[in-house]
Amino acid sequence: MASGAKMHLAVSLFPESALSPPSDAGPDFTLLARFVQKAETAGLDMVLLADSAPAAGGDAPNRQVPFEATTLLAALATITSRIGLVAAASTVAHQPYNLARRFASLDVISHGRAGWHASMVPDPREATNFSRPEGFSRDDFRRRAEEFIGIVRGLWRGWDADALLFDQRGGRFFDPEKMHLLDHKGEFFSVRGPLNVARSPQDMPVLVMSGLSEPDMEIAARFADVILLDEPSIAGAKPDDLKRHALAFGRSPGATKVLMTVAPGADMAARPDLIADRLEEPFRSKSCDGFNILMPPALSVLDDFVDLVLPELRRRGLLRSDYPGATLRSHLGLAGGDER
Amino acid sequence: MTAHRRQMKLGAFLWATGHHIAAWRHPKAHVTAGVDIEHYIQLARTAEAAKFDMIFCEDAAGVREADINIASQTSRSIGFEPISLLSALAAQTSRIGLVSTASTSYTEPYGLARTFLSLDHLSGGRAGWNLVTSASHIEAANFGATGLRPHADRYERAREFAAVVTALWQGKLDGVSGPGHDGRSFSVRDPLDLPRSPQGAPVMVQAGASDEGRDLAARTADVVFTAAQTFEEAKAFYDDLKGRLATYGREPNDIKIMPGVAPVVAATEAEATAKYEELQELIPDDVGVALLSSYLSISDLWRYPIDGPLPELPASEGMQSRQALVIEQSRRDNLSIRQLARHFAGARGHWRVVGTPAQIADELEARFEGGAADGFNVMPSYFPGELDAFAVLVVPELQRRGLFRTDYEGSTLRDHLGYETADVSSRL
Numbered sequence: 216m217a218s219g220a221k222m223h224l225a226v227s228l229f230p231e232s233a234l235s236p237p238s239d240a241g242p243d244f245t246l247l248a249r250f251v252q253k254a255e256t257a258g259l260d261m262v263l264l265a266d267s268a269p270a271a272g273g274d275a276p277n278r279q280v281p282f283e284a285t286t287l288l289a290a291l292a293t294i295t296s297r298i299g300l301v302a303a304a305s306t307v308a309h310q311p312y313n314l315a316r317r318f319a320s321l322d323v324i325s326h327g328r329a330g331w332h333a334s335m336v337p338d339p340r341e342a343t344n345f346s347r348p349e350g351f352s353r354d355d356f357r358r359r360a361e362e363f364i365g366i367v368r369g370l371w372r373g374w375d376a377d378a379l380l381f382d383q384r385g386g387r388f389f390d391p392e393k394m395h396l397l398d399h400k401g402e403f404f405s406v407r408g409p410l411n412v413a414r415s416p417q418d419m420p421v422l423v424m425s426g427l428s429e430p431d432m433e434i435a436a437r438f439a440d441v442i443l444l445d446e447p448s449i450a451g452a453k454p455d456d457l458k459r460h461a462l463a464f465g466r467s468p469g470a471t472k473v474l475m476t477v478a479p480g481a482d483m484a485a486r487p488d489l490i491a492d493r494l495e496e497p498f499r500s501k502s503c504d505g506f507n508i509l510m511p512p513a514l515s516v517l518d519d520f521v522d523l524v525l526p527e528l529r530r531r532g533l534l535r536s537d538y539p540g541a542t543l544r545s546h547l548g549l550a551g552g553d554e555r
Numbered sequence: 556m557t558a559h560r561r562q563m564k565l566g567a568f569l570w571a572t573g574h575h576i577a578a579w580r581h582p583k584a585h586v587t588a589g590v591d592i593e594h595y596i597q598l599a600r601t602a603e604a605a606k607f608d609m610i611f612c613e614d615a616a617g618v619r620e621a622d623i624n625i626a627s628q629t630s631r632s633i634g635f636e637p638i639s640l641l642s643a644l645a646a647q648t649s650r651i652g653l654v655s656t657a658s659t660s661y662t663e664p665y666g667l668a669r670t671f672l673s674l675d676h677l678s679g680g681r682a683g684w685n686l687v688t689s690a691s692h693i694e695a696a697n698f699g700a701t702g703l704r705p706h707a708d709r710y711e712r713a714r715e716f717a718a719v720v721t722a723l724w725q726g727k728l729d730g731v732s733g734p735g736h737d738g739r740s741f742s743v744r745d746p747l748d749l750p751r752s753p754q755g756a757p758v759m760v761q762a763g764a765s766d767e768g769r770d771l772a773a774r775t776a777d778v779v780f781t782a783a784q785t786f787e788e789a790k791a792f793y794d795d796l797k798g799r800l801a802t803y804g805r806e807p808n809d810i811k812i813m814p815g816v817a818p819v820v821a822a823t824e825a826e827a828t829a830k831y832e833e834l835q836e837l838i839p840d841d842v843g844v845a846l847l848s849s850y851l852s853i854s855d856l857w858r859y860p861i862d863g864p865l866p867e868l869p870a871s872e873g874m875q876s877r878q879a880l881v882i883e884q885s886r887r888d889n890l891s892i893r894q895l896a897r898h899f900a901g902a903r904g905h906w907r908v909v910g911t912p913a914q915i916a917d918e919l920e921a922r923f924e925g926g927a928a929d930g931f932n933v934m935p936s937y938f939p940g941e942l943d944a945f946a947v948l949v950v951p952e953l954q955r956r957g958l959f960r961t962d963y964e965g966s967t968l969r970d971h972l973g974y975e976t977a978d979v980s981s982r983l
Contacts, residue, residue: 244646244677281750283673289642290677293596308666312616312697320636324592324643343744344665348737379633381587383580386839388630391623405699411618413590413633 221535222498222528223472223505223547225301225441226254226520227263228280228512242280242512247287248294250517257521258537260546261299263332263423263507264288280512285317292325299543301330301423306363307341307351312406314363315370318420319412327416327542330441333364335434336426359403361434364422366406368438369397371419373409417542418551425476436460440549441472443507454502472547475503479510479520487523495531563923563958564811564930564972565950566611566654566780567602569595572630573937574817576846576900577837579630584937589634592643598939599644602651605946606960608971609652609683610644611760611780611932612637616661617693625845638670645678652968654683654760654778659712661689661698664719665743671757672724672749680753680967684720685760685780686771688713690852710767712740717759717775723747724756754967755976764792764876773799776810777974780932782905783814784884789906789927811929811972814922815905818915819936820944831909834936835897843896850881850899861893905934912948919949920958 228250242250251262266284280287284302291300302321304314314331322329335357342350351359378393397408424435425443435442435457442457454473461471475497479490497503510516528534544551572579572588579586585594602610614637620626637655645653653674657667667684675682688709689695715738722728726746728736735744761768761776772779773796783789792814797807819834821827840861848856851868859866865885868878885895908918922928935941953959964970 248646281673281676283670283749285639286642286670286673286677289639290646293592293643293646308663310661310698313662316616316636317639320639323590323635324639326592340745343742345663346741346743348742348744374633379587379590381579383582383586386580386628388579389627389632391627394623394627394632405696407693407696409618409632411615411633412636 219532220498220504222494222533223474224259224534225261225263225299225474225505225507226259226517227476227507227509228265244282244287244290246514247280247282247512248291250512250514251291251295251298251300253514253517253521255295255298257525258535259298260505261301261328261330261421261543262291264291264300264302266303266305285321288321288329289324292321292328295328296326297328297538297541299328299330299421299546300325301332301421301543303332303334305338305341306333306360307337307347307356308345311363311366311404312370312408312410315367316410316412318367319371319410319415322415322417322420323413327544330421330423330543331367332423332425332443333360334426335360335424335428335431357430357434362401362403364434364438366397366399366401366404368419368422369399370406370408370410371415373397374414376414376418379413417544421543421547421549432457432460433464436466436471437464439471440544441474441547444473444475444503469548470550472504472549474505474507476507476509479508479516479524483516484519484523487519487527490520490524491527491531494528495533498533560957562960563919563928563953564608564778564813565606565959566609566813566930566932567598567607567651567942568611568613568815568932568934569598569938569942570613570631570934571634573941574905574934575834575936576629576842577834577839578937580837581834581937583940585939586630588938589630592635592640594939595635595640595644596647598942599648599651601939601942601946603648605950606963607651607933608930609654609681609968610641611685612640612655614656614658614687615691615694616658616689617691617697619693620845620849621693622845625842628839628842638674641682642674642677645674645681648681649679650681650963650966652681652683652758652971653678654685654758654968656685656687656762658687658689658694659716660709661694664716664741665723665747667716668720668723669747669749671720672747672752675752675754675757676749680969682752683758683760683778683968685762686713686717686775687762710763710771714771714774715740717771719743721756721759721775724752726751754969758968758972758974768876769796769799772796772810773805774803777969777972778811778813781812781814782880783927784880784906786922786925786927788880789814789922790925793927808973813930813932814928815934816919816931817905817907817934817936818945818949819907819909819941820912820915820948822911822948824910824914827909827911831936838897838900840893840896843900844892846900847881847892847896851878856892859892861896862891864889865892865895912952915949916952916956916958919953920956923958 264284288300288302318331337356373395375393378389380387399406421440423441424439427435483490572584578584588594618632626632641653641655671682671684719736758777759775760778761772762780793812819827819831844857908915954961
């Protein structure tokens with residue numbers, strides 16, 4: 216069976232729920248590179264790189280990787296060629312101009328495979344390390360994040376796709392008509408622009424959002440390319456509601472992909488068919504467009520998923536056979552991709 | 556084992572299509588450099604094969620030129636963000652140091668310390684941070700600021716910023732077992748959530764040459780980049796900065812001073828001169844004057860006759876030391892605005908040397924042996940051709956003279972610079 220919708224699959228490295236026991240050193244770059252290359256060989260849409268703040272409540276670092284996510288993404292981009300790479304980055308730890316710039320650059324480095332994962336759940340300890348000891352109220356955090364995301368997306372569109380002329384003889388490097396100032400003045404930020412990075416090869420980096428509670432749904436519906444929901448769905452965001460919200464903002468039903476976050480568990484090797492069942496049911500009932508698989512940074516776990524579960528999903532006609540294009544947007548079937 | 560002779564340090568300063576303002580128009584320049592990561596990977600490998608100590612990337616959180624007509628005639632409005640660029644290059648190189656500028660004006664020390672430490676881990680201990688403070692109104696407008704902070708405030712913030720970053724790298728700032736940091740500009744509660752640096756701490760670089768900049772460098776820097784046209788200027792800066800180290804309990808050799816040099820090299824002097832003239836011819840007058848204006852922090856230089864002398868200028872809050880350099884040069888050589896603009900456009904106020912490999916090696920050797928430099932930050936006119944030329948023509952000449960390494964001494968940037976694993980916390 217080859218027809219019908221195909222599920223989108225992401226793997227999340229290093230979930231905050233700490234599936235693997237913490238170690239002092241953590242995985243090195245070589246291990247992470249092999250992990251992501253294996254995920255690419257398997258044709259997965261993207262790898263999500265977490266970027267947690269320090270120790271939630273403890274007195275020792277709890278990170279399982281010795282790398283900050285955007286720097287790790289850049290390095291991984293050079294040793295892969297197809298898989299999407301998404302890094303988490305906090306709206307508290309960055310200024311919107313700096314963050315927009317970093318991800319625009321990552322998108323050029325990866326030839327259009329980068330995404331930004333913005334969580335709507337503030338880490339209570341983060342603000343204290345970024346000169347905001349008083350923190351943000353939940354409502355301030357939300358309004359600030361909304362403004363932040365709007366600025367970032369605006370900056371990503373500051374240069375038209377055909378703005379760069381490279382006209383050596385005529386002496387025009389870019390067409391001034393095709394560069395646009397943002398001139399944003401808002402409640403929390405004032406940003407003139409433009410960005411000093413060229414337009415994304417995939418139109419814009421992919422925006423992934425998670426941690427949505429009810430009041431965040433409108434924001435996600437307006438901006439998000441991918442929404443991560445917990446399994447089983449929480450009292451807050453539900454896929455149908457999200458799609459309805461998106462429609463209300465004039466976006467097409469396919470413009471936002473909803474991925475359900477699942478942790479496959481230890482029984483994966485023994486009963487891959489059960490894992491496949493667990494994924495097939497919500498996908499067939501249109502509760503989601505695919506899955507975000509939480510996985511410890513261990514090659515053996517990814518091997519089990521790729522070698523045992525994916526063939527089962529493929530047999531059931533639920534997976535596409537190969538990458539449909541070169542960019543993350545094209546893997547996800549989003550506008551701005553380059554489907555061939 | 557041979558006696559250990561003092562050898563010069565070399566940086567490969569990668570910038571856009573080249574350091575010459577008209578580089579992008581040169582037929583042998585890679586005009587799409589700003590969107591081509593493979594181009595940068597190739598440059599990094601060239602520099603590493605030539606045993607450069609480090610790659611260096613400039614940075615600004617905004618476009619370089621507010622006048623869009625001028626901007627559209629240069630290649631500098633778009634390019635890679637340097638932290639992501641160097642992180643990508645870390646995975647594609649194994650020995651060369653990776654140094655980027657980052658401003659203390661629009662970032663927080665916790666985030667910056669963490670990002671550079673991550674680059675340090677990705678590269679196995681090859682990262683360095685060039686601390687700058689931002690003077691540009693273009694940058695300020697991207698961060699909700701209405702105007703520039705006066706010079707002293709920028710440096711006060713920078714001093715606190717540097718102290719926090721260094722403490723975080725050293726693992727000496729711990730809000731759980733100690734007080735954390737609660738200062739005038741920043742507060743930080745927790746230690747970093749990453750392991751310690753493979754080289755003790757990323758290398759600290761500075762480029763500010765004003766009095767406050769020099770003082771901050773004397774306290775905190777491992778490497779100082781500077782601009783000096785003449786031997787005398789270079790020597791005066793070198794002696795001044797080294798003289799400040801004792802105040803902070805440091806030895807003269809604890810800082811490597813690396814002035815910028817913009818070489819134009821060819822097999823013969825005539826070829827080198829022709830190569831340079833070819834580039835100069837490609838500079839549009841309005842671009843040259845605009846570039847000069849931005850160094851002088853005045854916006855109306857174009858009002859003055861282009862063939863006349865530089866007008867008298869008021870003091871500004873901008874880059875004070877470089878401004879003085881430009882004015883001194885124009886008076887000394889009796890240059891018109893056009894001549895000065897062209898002269899500076901290519902090398903941006905840095906030292907330009909045009910000649911054969913032997914002539915360029917002579918010039919570098921004279922400043923190195925004359926106590927005016929510990930090494931040089933090499934600023935090729937256009938990429939990749941002029942980096943290749945320096946690597947193939949000048950580096951072997953320096954090696955033949957025993958002035959530059961023939962292989963890396965170690966694996967970290969601190970190894971290359973001849974430093975022990977860092978412990979710099981005592982002087983903060």
